[in-house]
Structures are given as structure tokens and as C-alpha cells.
Amino acid sequence: IAGITQAPTSQILAAGRRMTLRCTQDMRHNAMYWYRQDLGLGLRLIHYSNTAGTTGKGEVPGGYSVSRANTDDFPLTLASAVPSQTSVYFCASSVDTSGSGANVLTFGAGSRLTVL
Amino acid sequence: GQNIDQPTEMTATEGAIVQINCTYQTSGFNGLFWYQQHAGEAPTFLSYNVLDGLEEKGRFSSFLSRSKGYSYLLLKELQMKDSASYLCAVIDSNYQLIWGAGTKLIIKP
Numbered sequence: 001i002a003g004i005t006q007a008p009t010s011q012i013l014a015a016g017r018r019m020t021l022r023c024t025q026d027m028r029h030n031a032m033y034w035y036r037q038d039l040g041l042g043l044r045l046i047h048y049s050n051t052a053g054t055t056g057k058g059e060v061p062g063g064y065s066v067s068r069a070n071t072d073d074f075p076l077t078l079a080s081a082v083p084s085q086t087s088v089y090f091c092a093s094s095v096d097t098s099g100s101g102a103n104v105l106t107f108g109a110g111s112r113l114t115v116l
Numbered sequence: 117g118q119n120i121d122q123p124t125e126m127t128a129t130e131g132a133i134v135q136i137n138c139t140y141q142t143s144g145f146n147g148l149f150w151y152q153q154h155a156g157e158a159p160t161f162l163s164y165n166v167l168d169g170l171e172e173k174g175r176f177s178s179f180l181s182r183s184k185g186y187s188y189l190l191l192k193e194l195q196m197k198d199s200a201s202y203l204c205a206v207i208d209s210n211y212q213l214i215w216g217a218g219t220k221l222i223i224k225p
Contacts, residue, residue, distance in 0.1 A: 042218065109158050
């Protein structure tokens, strides 16, 4: 089934530990995104990638890094986790970022991260 | 600053009609999306509007007025499975997506 796979589904992590959330898509979409979703707030963009080999900072990039070595994979790394990074993380992709229907996002199932 | 406003929560009755409003103030406009998100799940695409007017898709319709910075999502013949959060998002002049906080819709029998 075409779509986005995220791993892990959920994780409890000690503060200060390093964590990588994995994201793989099989739709050959050019653009990929990482969002966090917190209760009462809208989806907030952490990092994005318009095409393989390029990345950009979103609204809340602090404490996070990404890489885009190929079209399919877009991992998100927390170098040293802090409790404020407790959230649900969604990976998403779109055909491209040119606007119109090409911007329709397909989301992964999410990764629930708890930092203690 | 850029802002999207939606009601936090709405309640409606099974079989009825409900309208969820979204107002936006953004730097430019290149389209508006509605997504549905069931509790504990990922958002899924419902509709896209870029021109003024009504787009109908089965029981769901979405309306846009660019001059008023306003959109609504209309859900007809409500079913229990429509209980979910509905997210409004606008593409700004830089082709960045700006998200509202979402409207939680509760359907009662």
C-alpha cells in the first residue's frame, strides 16, 4: 500500500538522550515535511525538504535536525531530547510545493514521543 | 503576523447539518485546505479551494471567499463517524502552509 511509514509508533525517552524518528515514503513525492502536534495548537512545521539533497527550517526547528539523502527517506533527529519535545510527530509528503493540488499532504500515522 | 481562526469545539446531532468556519489573515493566498483528523490518527485530505465559491464532494462541501478571508466546511447528513477534528490550512505567498488549531466536532445520537 502506497504511503508513508513512520517508526517508532511511540517511544519514552530520558532527557538528554539522542533519538531519530524514521520516515519513508514510496510515492516518489518530491517534498517531505516534519510536523509536531500539541494539544490546542495547530500543526507546527519543524523542517522540510523540497527535493532530495535539500532541507529547510520551518517554524520550530530548534533542537531538531533532518537529512534527505534520497527521495524516499527523511529522518528527524533530536540530538539531546528535552521534556518540551514531548509531542506527536507527523511526517508528511506532497508531490511538490508549487501550489494547487500538488500541495496536498499525505501524512504518516505519527510517532508519539514522551521525554522524561 | 499570520493567523487562522476556527472554533475550538462544536457539537451536532446525527443526521443534521453543521458548518465549521475558518477565517484567515495571511501574507498572500495560494489556496485553502480542509483536513479531517480522527482522534489518535493522522490528518487526511478533504478539500482544496483556490477560487471563490462552493466545492461539493458528496456529503461534504467547502466554501471560499478570498475578499473576506473566510471559508467554511459544510457537513450534511451527519454520521457518528464524522466525529473528528477538522483542520483549516492556508497556503501563503511563499507557498508555506499555515495551519489553524482545528475544530473538534462531537456528534451526538
